[in-house]
Amino acid sequence: MKDKFYKYLQNLQNRITSRLETLDGKAKFQEDIWKRPEGGGGRTRVIQDGNIFEKGGVNISGVEGKLPKSMQTYFKVGDVDFFACGLSLVLHPKNPMVPTVHANWRYFEMYDKDKNIINSWFGGGQDLTPYYLFEADAKHFHQTCKTACDKHNAEFYPKYKARCDAYFYNSHRNEGRGIGGLFFDYCKANDQMTMENWYDFVTEVGDSFLEAYTPIVEKRNRLPYTDAQRKWQEIRRGRYVEFNLVHDKGTLFGLKTNGRIESILMSLPPHVQWVYDHHPEAGSDEEKLIKVLQNPIDWCV
Numbered sequence: 001m002k003d004k005f006y007k008y009l010q011n012l013q014n015r016i017t018s019r020l021e022t023l024d025g026k027a028k029f030q031e032d033i034w035k036r037p038e039g040g041g042g043r044t045r046v047i048q049d050g051n052i053f054e055k056g057g058v059n060i061s062g063v064e065g066k067l068p069k070s071m072q073t074y075f076k077v078g079d080v081d082f083f084a085c086g087l088s089l090v091l092h093p094k095n096p097m098v099p100t101v102h103a104n105w106r107y108f109e110m111y112d113k114d115k116n117i118i119n120s121w122f123g124g125g126q127d128l129t130p131y132y133l134f135e136a137d138a139k140h141f142h143q144t145c146k147t148a149c150d151k152h153n154a155e156f157y158p159k160y161k162a163r164c165d166a167y168f169y170n171s172h173r174n175e176g177r178g179i180g181g182l183f184f185d186y187c188k189a190n191d192q193m194t195m196e197n198w199y200d201f202v203t204e205v206g207d208s209f210l211e212a213y214t215p216i217v218e219k220r221n222r223l224p225y226t227d228a229q230r231k232w233q234e235i236r237r238g239r240y241v242e243f244n245l246v247h248d249k250g251t252l253f254g255l256k257t258n259g260r261i262e263s264i265l266m267s268l269p270p271h272v273q274w275v276y277d278h279h280p281e282a283g284s285d286e287e288k289l290i291k292v293l294q295n296p297i298d299w300c301v
Helices: 002-024 069-075 135-150 156-167 195-220 227-246 249-256 261-267 285-294
Strands: 030-035 040-048 053-066 081-093 100-111 117-129 180-187
Touching: 002 040, 002 053, 002 081, 002 100, 002 195, 030 261, 040 261, 053 261, 069 249, 081 195, 081 261, 100 195, 117 135, 117 156, 117 195, 135 156, 135 180, 135 195, 156 180, 180 195, 249 261
Parallel strands: none
Antiparallel strands: 030 040, 040 053, 053 081, 081 100, 100 117, 117 180
């Protein structure tokens, strides 16, 4: 399974980066192949200063070795080996009318001293972080997620949408990071789903990403914007940074397993502001966004 899924991730990375380069029309992805001293490595691809994308990364990794003590405590296991692979992407467009997007699809195995698999699971999802709310875009993104889920189980979309709203939440701000999408984790074999079934589901979601996001980029990228709207975008990017550094489990896992720091922190945007005690003007488009972030909406009704 680990070889099969990692090959899928390699192909998916190629498809996504090729499509994004075509969409941007200027910038190309810089590629870094790296090795992890303890075992494994990855392929980092970063795009910067494009016509559309100010900064973005589409990274894959497959790492293995002894599970560090800190993660043994986290997973409540003893001295075990592990393998983890995944594709993680974040795209920060220049135009504040175009939303930031994040996606991740991953697979994890743990082994006993005889190299037998003692646990394995899939995880992942995709979510949208707009700076200005276009309801048609929100509905398109969520409907694409729902369509992918419904091919496998009608209960998946409402369950994983709710988990996404709960997970990507800045509790110290009492607001969501964005307008959500899907978030699923610890997807293990059970009475209803084999690991092959989970593979089919996760790859279905992965394959839906470009359909979910690129039409929004094409629709909004040429809209005009003001300096004030760009400032708002940078303030909201600050909230994005706060989540990734304070709450995100993927960042924590990478840091505690001696991951490649440039790949881990590629999710951070290049231009960000923190303005003391900032509040949007009453009745403004900016306030409209905040109200939705504080009260998640069902976009597929």
